Amino acid sequence: MEKIKTFDELTIQDNFLFQHVMRNERLCTYLIEKILDIKIRSLRYQDFEKTIDLRCTFDPFHKGLPIYTFTHCCKEDNKVQLKDEETRMFLNSKGSENAADPDIAAFLRYVDGKAAEGHFAERLDQEVHFVKSMDKVRREYMILSDEIRRRQREAEEEGLQKGLQKGLQEGRREGRQEERESNIVAMLKEKIPVETISRITHYSLDQIQKLGKMHGLL
Numbered sequence: 445m446e447k448i449k450t451f452d453e454l455t456i457q458d459n460f461l462f463q464h465v466m467r468n469e470r471l472c473t474y475l476i477e478k479i480l481d482i483k484i485r486s487l488r489y490q491d492f493e494k495t496i497d498l499r500c501t502f503d504p505f506h507k508g509l510p511i512y513t514f515t516h517c518c519k520e521d522n523k524v525q526l527k528d529e530e531t532r533m534f535l536n537s538k539g540s541e542n543a544a545d546p547d548i549a550a551f552l553r554y555v556d557g558k559a560a561e562g563h564f565a566e567r568l569d570q571e572v573h574f575v576k577s578m579d580k581v582r583r584e585y586m587i588l589s590d591e592i593r594r595r596q597r598e599a600e601e602e603g604l605q606k607g608l609q610k611g612l613q614e615g616r617r618e619g620r621q622e623e624r625e626s627n628i629v630a631m632l633k634e635k636i637p638v639e640t641i642s643r644i645t646h647y648s649l650d651q652i653q654k655l656g657k658m659h660g661l662l
Contacts, residue, residue: 448589451582456555456572457500460585464575471571474564478547479511479533500555503538504643510543510552511535592630599626625655632661 454461466472473484505512512534518524540552550565560569575581599622624645631641638652645652656662 448592451576451585451589454576454585455557456568457557460588461572461575464581465568465571468571471564471568475551478545478551479535500535500537503536504534505536508539508542509536510539510548595626595630596623599623628652628655629659629661632656632659 449458456462456465466475467489469487473487476482476487477484514532514534516526516528516530535552535555537552537556540549540556543549543552547562547564550560550562551568554560554565554568560566602622624647628641628645628647631644632638632652632655638649638656641647641652642649647655653662
């Protein structure tokens with residue numbers, strides 16, 4: 445069974461805590477303005493994802509860049525772009541040394557587990573400690589982690605029962621698969637992006653999408 449962190453073990457690396465910290469509009473606005481190099485008039489939050497442990501502490505494209513920005517453009521002529529205004533950005537915590545903005549560099553180092561340096565990173569660290577002092581946040585995390593553990597136990601028990609019928613070795617293999625698929629379904633229910641689930645579980649996008657459709661999630 446995959447180990448789930450205790451509430452006290454959570455850091456800014458964990459999506460659950462990161463999203464609670466970003467509910468501080470002043471900090472969130474400042475970070476977005478720095479990343480996008482724009483001025484924000486107002487900030488509106490979408491539905492709050494409730495995930496347990498989703499880390500951003502790796503370089504997704506192995507180029508050492510602090511930020512990767514993608515827009516839809518024509519393969520044959522990259523000057524021709526779709527006008528859907530959609531832009532995807534990936535922040536790489538391992539690329540802090542290449543970040544031109546000192547606040548972004550300090551933020552990436554902090555997310556990577558280094559000490560908070562500079563006013564913005566220190567303010568984030570203060571907010572982390574403030575959020576972790578809130579009983580209601582602790583209770584919410586306990587409820588979510590208990591639910592994940594319950595799903596993991598059910599998947600393991602179901603896999604073991606099938607193993608008794610088909611042989612111990614085959615059953616263990618199916619049990620692991622059942623557990624992985626149960627975790628995938630749980631992550632889909634928590635609205636974790638399919639691409640992220642694929643990186644974590646090593647399941648293909650098609651396999652994850654099929655599981656999602658089987659459970660009415662996609």
